[in-house]
Amino acid sequence: MERVLGIIGGSGVYGIEGLQDARWQAVDTPWGTPSDEILTGRHDGVSMAFLPRHGRGHVHAPGDVPYRANIDALKRLGVTDLVSVSACGSFREEMAPGDFVIVDQFVDRTRGRPSSFFGSGCVAHVGLAHPVCGRLAEAAAEAAEAAGATVHRGGTYLAMEGPQFSPQAESLLYRDWGCDVIGMTNMPEVRLAREAEICYATVAMVTDYDSWHPGHEAVDVASVLATLAANVAKARAFAAALPGALGAERAPCPHGCDRALESAIMTAPERRDPALLARLDAVAGRVL
Ligand SMILES: CSC[C@H]1O[C@H](OP(=O)(O)O)[C@H](O)[C@@H]1O
Numbered sequence: 001m002e003r004v005l006g007i008i009g010g011s012g013v014y015g016i017e018g019l020q021d022a023r024w025q026a027v028d029t030p031w032g033t034p035s036d037e038i039l040t041g042r043h044d045g046v047s048m049a050f051l052p053r054h055g056r057g058h059v060h061a062p063g064d065v066p067y068r069a070n071i072d073a074l075k076r077l078g079v080t081d082l083v084s085v086s087a088c089g090s091f092r093e094e095m096a097p098g099d100f101v102i103v104d105q106f107v108d109r110t111r112g113r114p115s116s117f118f119g120s121g122c123v124a125h126v127g128l129a130h131p132v133c134g135r136l137a138e139a140a141a142e143a144a145e146a147a148g149a150t151v152h153r154g155g156t157y158l159a160m161e162g163p164q165f166s167p168q169a170e171s172l173l174y175r176d177w178g179c180d181v182i183g184m185t186n187m188p189e190v191r192l193a194r195e196a197e198i199c200y201a202t203v204a205m206v207t208d209y210d211s212w213h214p215g216h217e218a219v220d221v222a223s224v225l226a227t228l229a230a231n232v233a234k235a236r237a238f239a240a241a242l243p244g245a246l247g248a249e250r251a252p253c254p255h256g257c258d259r260a261l262e263s264a265i266m267t268a269p270e271r272r273d274p275a276l277l278a279r280l281d282a283v284a285g286r287v288l
């Protein structure tokens with residue numbers, strides 16, 4: 001089957017270059033309006049869809065990003081593999097500003113964000129023990145290395161609510177918990193991608209040492225933006241290398257991400273809510 005590669009660009013990443021037949025398109029969803037229009041096109045023969053998570057001009061705060069609309073819209077465009085590019089703070093000396101971390105686990109400390117497409121009238125429980133697709137993460141690591149980045153394979157991302165940065169006591173606590181990087185956006189995105197049966201991986205671009213490091217000033221927006229600006233060429237080279245690392249043809253996911261709903265829905269067919277089923281047309285149409 002054909003691969004459609006989605007990229008969600010985080011802070012500082014509001015577009016990608018070099019797409020053939022590039023066009024920004026508006027996509028309506030039953031979950032509201034996505035963060036922005038979606039840039040579609042082709043690169044190295046691979047169909048692509050790019051969405052700036054905060055919108056062009058950075059208008060959506062992390063807690064207000066329309067995560068469900070974003071994932072639904074990408075699914076509607078046929079996205080099979082989705083890579084998030086995110087700015088993050090680091091809890092590890094060796095994960096230095098400018099490095100790329102290929103995240104493989106999450107701790108979720110966000111609050112009050114709609115975090116499922118399912119609910120009363122159609123209850124589903126997908127597995128999230130391995131939230132990141134190993135196949136996609138490996139391709140992302142290869143592309144990041146090809147882009148000249150220092151790459152750390154594996155890392156636990158602490159998703160905080162924000163929008164304020166962390167108090168130092170929390171920064172120290174998250175380090176003790178064994179978390180490696182911190183950001184405000186990958187939850188509930190990763191949950192929703194799994195429910196939508198989209199392979200998901202995240203590339204965390206380290207911008208700072210949060211507020212735990214005795215040898216560094218506590219994080220602020222100016223330091224994040226300075227590091228992002230210094231690494232914009234690497235981020236662009238990564239986005240350009242990724243389609244080639246994956247290829248246009250796609251075999252079924254060896255980890256089952258693209259079949260996550262197969263045994264997840266519990267509500268008896270005759271008790272399902274038609275209004276909710278209608279909203280699930282793109283996300284779960286395959287199994288409903
Ligand atoms: C500007 S630093 C805080 C901001 O940056 C990260 O966003 P994203 O993951 O979209 O790159 C972080 O999670 C915060 O939302």
Ligand SMILES: Nc1ncnc2[nH]cnc12
Nearest residue numbers: 087088089182183210219
């Ligand atoms: N230290 C930090 N905490 C939360 N989100 C971030 N994004 C970039 N740096 C961050």
